[in-house]
Amino acid sequence: MNNKKWWMITLLAAMLLVVTACGADKPPLAPSGQQGNGAGESGVDNLQPTEDPVNTEEPGDDVTNGDPEGTPVTGGTTEGQANGGATTPSEENKQETITLFYTDPEQLELKETKGEITFKTDWSKYESAFKALQKSDSEELIPLWSEEITINKLEVDGGKITLDLKIPATANLGSGGEQFALDALKQTFFQFEEVTSLELLVDGEQKESLMGHVELEHPMTKE
Numbered sequence: 001m002n003n004k005k006w007w008m009i010t011l012l013a014a015m016l017l018v019v020t021a022c023g024a025d026k027p028p029l030a031p032s033g034q035q036g037n038g039a040g041e042s043g044v045d046n047l048q049p050t051e052d053p054v055n056t057e058e059p060g061d062d063v064t065n066g067d068p069e070g071t072p073v074t075g076g077t078t079e080g081q082a083n084g085g086a087t088t089p090s091e092e093n094k095q096e097t098i099t100l101f102y103t104d105p106e107q108l109e110l111k112e113t114k115g116e117i118t119f120k121t122d123w124s125k126y127e128s129a130f131k132a133l134q135k136s137d138s139e140e141l142i143p144l145w146s147e148e149i150t151i152n153k154l155e156v157d158g159g160k161i162t163l164d165l166k167i168p169a170t171a172n173l174g175s176g177g178e179q180f181a182l183d184a185l186k187q188t189f190f191q192f193e194e195v196t197s198l199e200l201l202v203d204g205e206q207k208e209s210l211m212g213h214v215e216l217e218h219p220m221t222k223e
Contacts, residue, residue: 093118096125099191100132101184102141107177110184111141123156126195129188130154130163144181146171152204159196160219161189164204167211175213182214190222197221 100115117128133145148171152164173181189198199219200210206218 093120094125098129098132099188100129101144101187102133102136103144103177103180103184104140105142107142107174107180110180112187113138113141123154125192126156126161126163126189127151127154129192130185133184133188144173144177144184152201159194160199161195161197162199162201162219164201167202172211173213178209178211178213182210182216182220186220195222 095116095118097114097116099112101110101112103109104111115132117125117132119125119128130145130151134143134147134149136143148168150166152166153162154164155162172178185200186198189195197219198221199206200216201207202210207216210216
């Protein structure tokens with residue numbers, strides 16, 4: 001009976017040794033997340049190293065475009081290059097000697113004299129001629145056009161001139177003076193070869209009479 005018991009114990013011990021030996025031959029299971037990568041001690045070994053990206057940006061606004069001083073190039077316009085970049089040359093003053101017409105202190109006749117006007121453009125030439133009629137350096141030559149009279153607008157269309165004036169009541173003349181004033185204006189403007197007609201307006205309107213005495217032509221034309 002005792003022999004049979006020891007034999008059973010010996011057999012169980014032998015079987016336990018066999019089972020233990022078989023378990024030791026199996027490789028340990030890989031942790032979750034590292035199974036199935038197929039190589040290396042970890043999944044990181046099979047990843048390709050990441051290279052630094054190549055800088056492909058185009059040069060920005062700081063590029064000097066060959067400027068040896070390294071000054072950044074910026075947009076904008078250059079002084080004196082307005083209107084699309086075209087440089088407009090400065091206009092020079094022009095001078096011309098013309099005939100001007102005044103009256104005597106008693107307003108008995110029309111008198112003429114030579115005077116010099118200064119202007120920059122053909123348009124301003126006519127403005128200067130009118131303003132020259134408004135002043136005199138001689139006590140014997142009295143202006144028929146008072147300095148109180150101002151120009152509202154002066155338009156030039158070829159040889160046709162439109163002169164729009166503001167005439168205060170204090171600048172009005174009698175019938176004889178009004179006729180002299182119109183004659184002085186026409187002879188002053190029509191001495192320019194290119195001028196063929198003169199339309200005279202008062203505050204933008206055609207008037208039958210400039211100062212209420214003499215009928216006004218619309219327009220006055222060169223004879």
